[in-house]
Amino acid sequence: KAGVTQTPRYLIKTRGQQVTLSCSPISGHRSVSWYQQTPGQGLQFLFEYFSETQRNKGNFPGRFSGRQFSNSRSEMNVSTLELGDSALYLCASSSRGEGYGYTFGSGTRLTVV
Amino acid sequence: GENVEQHPSTLSVQEGDSAVIKCTYSDSASNYFPWYKQELGKRPQLIIDIRSNVGEKKDQRIAVTLNKTAKHFSLHITETQPEDSAVYFCAASVSSTNKLIFGTGTLLAVQP
Numbered sequence: 298k299a300g301v302t303q304t305p306r307y308l309i310k311t312r313g314q315q316v317t318l319s320c321s322p323i324s325g326h327r328s329v330s331w332y333q334q335t336p337g338q339g340l341q342f343l344f345e346y347f348s349e350t351q352r353n354k355g356n357f358p359g360r361f362s363g364r365q366f367s368n369s370r371s372e373m374n375v376s377t378l379e380l381g382d383s384a385l386y387l388c389a390s391s392s393r394g395e396g397y398g399y400t401f402g403s404g405t406r407l408t409v410v
Numbered sequence: 411g412e413n414v415e416q417h418p419s420t421l422s423v424q425e426g427d428s429a430v431i432k433c434t435y436s437d438s439a440s441n442y443f444p445w446y447k448q449e450l451g452k453r454p455q456l457i458i459d460i461r462s463n464v465g466e467k468k469d470q471r472i473a474v475t476l477n478k479t480a481k482h483f484s485l486h487i488t489e490t491q492p493e494d495s496a497v498y499f500c501a502a503s504v505s506s507t508n509k510l511i512f513g514t515g516t517l518l519a520v521q522p
Contacts, residue, residue: 328508340454340499340512353509387453397442397461397505401453 322390416513
């Protein structure tokens with residue numbers, strides 16, 4: 298069974314640009330969550346989608362948005378990139394959508410220059 | 411607001427010794443407590459989890475204990491091995507919210 302797949306693995310963007318990250322959950326998993334990991338702030342919750350609906354959102358500015366498609370694949374978009382957005386972005390999927398047993402992908406390393 | 415404190419931030423033990431990492435959560439509604447292991451450059455991997463209706467759970471050399479009254483939970487690793495070296499994260503969530511609040515991580519180094 299394939300794991301959680303995130304693409305691309307690495308990205309370098311310039312301040313002011315926008316970026317889209319992709320996450321394909323484990324087959325059959327309907328819940329996808331996104332987290333930002335930085336050395337200073339650790340792992341912080343961005344948002345969670347279940348059956349194409351955003352159910353929860355963390356304390357991030359509106360520049361961070363996401364969506365989920367009918368096949369459960371999810372995308373995260375960051376507009377007007379800032380240097381502080383440089384981080385490892387992780388997505389995690391779960392079958393039950395009840396917050397149990399999330400499996401993480403390998404992440405997308407975003408560097409903003 | 412929701413918060414999870416994790417101690418210690420670094421832990422060095424000799425191979426074969428035990429290691430204990432402790433976490434405290436603030437939201438009394440939290441009912442799910444997973445632990446993740448993250449090796450350098452790799453994704454966090456779930457190693458054990460516990461729900462609030464259970465006080466202790468064990469899986470081979472790894473165990474987790476939960477004290478709901480004190481809002482504490484701990485990870486215990488016995489007979490540590492060099493391959494246990496990694497960063498360990500605790501987390502807490504109210505399962506219905508599907509939102510994990512993570513601790514700041516513990517860098518465990520097992521010296522051969």
